[in-house]
Amino acid sequence: MKIVLEKAYKHLSNDKIMYFLINKFQDKIDWGNRYNSNYALSIANLIIEQQISFKAAITIKKKFHDLISNKSNKQILELENSTIQKIGVSFKKVEYMKNVLSFFAENHLDLESLDQNQIEKKLIKIKGIGKWTIEMFLMFVVLKPDIFSFGDLALINSIKKNYGITKKNEISKLTLSWSPYRTVASLLLWFSIEKNLFYDLNNKS
Numbered sequence: 001m002k003i004v005l006e007k008a009y010k011h012l013s014n015d016k017i018m019y020f021l022i023n024k025f026q027d028k029i030d031w032g033n034r035y036n037s038n039y040a041l042s043i044a045n046l047i048i049e050q051q052i053s054f055k056a057a058i059t060i061k062k063k064f065h066d067l068i069s070n071k072s073n074k075q076i077l078e079l080e081n082s083t084i085q086k087i088g089v090s091f092k093k094v095e096y097m098k099n100v101l102s103f104f105a106e107n108h109l110d111l112e113s114l115d116q117n118q119i120e121k122k123l124i125k126i127k128g129i130g131k132w133t134i135e136m137f138l139m140f141v142v143l144k145p146d147i148f149s150f151g152d153l154a155l156i157n158s159i160k161k162n163y164g165i166t167k168k169n170e171i172s173k174l175t176l177s178w179s180p181y182r183t184v185a186s187l188l189l190w191f192s193i194e195k196n197l198f199y200d201l202n203n204k205s
Helices: 002-012 016-025 039-049 054-068 073-077 081-085 091-106 116-123 131-140 153-163 168-178 182-194
Strands: none
Touching (some): 002 016, 016 182, 039 054, 039 073, 054 081, 073 091, 081 091, 116 131, 153 182
16 A cells, blocks of 8 residues: 555656645555445445534444444344434434445455446445445545545535636546546545645745
8 A cells, every 4th residue: 555655646746736735644644544344334434424524424433333342243233223323323324324234244245356347336236325435435445546536525625725626627637637546636635625724826836
C-alpha cells in the first residue's frame, strides 16, 4: 500500500492543487484504517454512514461495535431489530444491514479474484446497497486505487472549493486526469473539506 501511495502522490503532483493537498495531508493519510476482513460488517458500517454527518457516523459506529463485540455474524443476525435501532440506526438501515449479513452468510465471495465490475454486479443485488456504498466498499475494504464517487457530496464540494469548477463535465474531465489513482485523490479531497483547508484560487503560481 505504501508503494501505491508513493506512486499516486508522484502522479497526482502533476496537478498543482493536488500537489498542494499532498503537501498538507500526505502524512495524515491512512488508507487502510477502515479495512475489515469481515466484509459483511464492513458494509454494515457503511450503511450506518449513509446520509448522516461524519461525526454522527463515528458515534453510532462506536455504539454498534460495542453492541456486537464478540458476536458472530449469525448472532448479530439474531439480534432484535429494535436492539440495533436503539443505538441510533433507523428501521430501514437495520433491515439493510441484516440483508447484507444474510447475503454473505449464504454466498462465499472471493473478492480478491473478482474485478470491480464483478463485485458491483454481485453487491447491487442486495436490497439497501446502492452505488455509493459499493464505491466506499471498493475504496476502503477492497482497496481499489482508482475509484471516484460522483454521488459523494463532500467530494464534489471539495472539488468546487479547491478548483472553482461546478459543471459535471468539467469535474468528470478533472477526475479522469487523476486516474489510475482517483481513490487517493479522493482521500486528499476529504481531508481538505474535513479540515476546512483549501487551495487559494487567487494564487496564480
